[in-house]
Amino acid sequence: MEKQRTIEKEFSLEGNGLQRGLPVKAFFYPGDEDSGIIFVRRDLENKPSIRLGDLTDIATDRRSKIGDYVETVEHILAALWGAEVDNIRIELTSSEPPGLDGSAILFLEALKAVGIKTQRREREFIEVKKPLWVEDKESFLGIFPSQTFKISYILEYPGPAIGRQFFSDIVDSEVFQKEIAPARTFCLKEEVNSLLRQGYGKGANLKNTLVMAKNGPIDNILRFPDEPVRHKVLDLIGDLYLLGKPIKGRVIAIRSGHKLNLELVEKIKESQ
Numbered sequence: 001m002e003k004q005r006t007i008e009k010e011f012s013l014e015g016n017g018l019q020r021g022l023p024v025k026a027f028f029y030p031g032d033e034d035s036g037i038i039f040v041r042r043d044l045e046n047k048p049s050i051r052l053g054d055l056t057d058i059a060t061d062r063r064s065k066i067g068d069y070v071e072t073v074e075h076i077l078a079a080l081w082g083a084e085v086d087n088i089r090i091e092l093t094s095s096e097p098p099g100l101d102g103s104a105i106l107f108l109e110a111l112k113a114v115g116i117k118t119q120r121r122e123r124e125f126i127e128v129k130k131p132l133w134v135e136d137k138e139s140f141l142g143i144f145p146s147q148t149f150k151i152s153y154i155l156e157y158p159g160p161a162i163g164r165q166f167f168s169d170i171v172d173s174e175v176f177q178k179e180i181a182p183a184r185t186f187c188l189k190e191e192v193n194s195l196l197r198q199g200y201g202k203g204a205n206l207k208n209t210l211v212m213a214k215n216g217p218i219d220n221i222l223r224f225p226d227e228p229v230r231h232k233v234l235d236l237i238g239d240l241y242l243l244g245k246p247i248k249g250r251v252i253a254i255r256s257g258h259k260l261n262l263e264l265v266e267k268i269k270e271s272q
């Protein structure tokens with residue numbers, strides 16, 4: 001039986017949020033058994049906190065957002081999933097965690113560098129008992145009962161800069177660290193201005209975001225030939241961890257993004 005885990009000791013990271021671009025510090029503290037993953041806004045009066053899994057209010061457009069206080073948590077959550085951390089308290093001085101390099105790898109390495117501590121209580125998983133899915137036009141996201149966690153993802157963007165990419169594998173913490181965690185966030189060159197106008201990507205730059213043009217990313221080098229689809233898998237893993245517990249199941253995703261991811265999270269919660 002697997003046991004719950006937390007971090008050995010506290011640490012902090014700082015940077016700027018990817019979307020709003022505000023400077024932020026994130027403090028990570030070990031959590032007691034069964035305490036779960038908790039975010040705290042230490043810069044606000046009364047220091048409001050949110051525990052994953054208790055969420056009644058998750059909504060998103062281009063980022064996962066929980067309640068009124070915390071947003072763009074998908075990369076940090078994917079790293080927690082990859083480090084198999086069940087119990088931790090993360091205190092933020094702004095609404096978004098630091099964007100770091102636009103992937104999950106620096107969060108994951110920081111978590112592993114302080115050490116992961118095994119606790120006594122058993123780790124709990126979410127298991128789906130029947131197929132669950134959500135869809136919107138040509139996008140689809142479904143999860144089917146299975147004892148392993150396998151993701152198959154089809155990414156499709158108009159034009160040649162990204163095009164169609166496919167990822168399919170059983171994802172465990174090792175596969176995550178090597179194949180998924182280093183994949184950075186991305187957008188099309190043509191999208192940059194409209195995203196900025198909508199208030200997104202203010203903390204983005206050409207190093208932490210792949211700005212994809214016809215011949216590849218502008219002023220950057222891909223870490224994988226199919227880095228965008230791997231990043232979509234990263235986001236999906238992070239969004240699913242909003243449930244507060246790791247999930248078992250066979251996931252099929254076609255052009256899914258945060259909106260569908262969060263709709264599926266809601267559906268999974270309702271089915272439990």
Ligand SMILES: [Zn+2]
Pocket residue numbers: 074075185231235
């Ligand atoms: Zn992302």
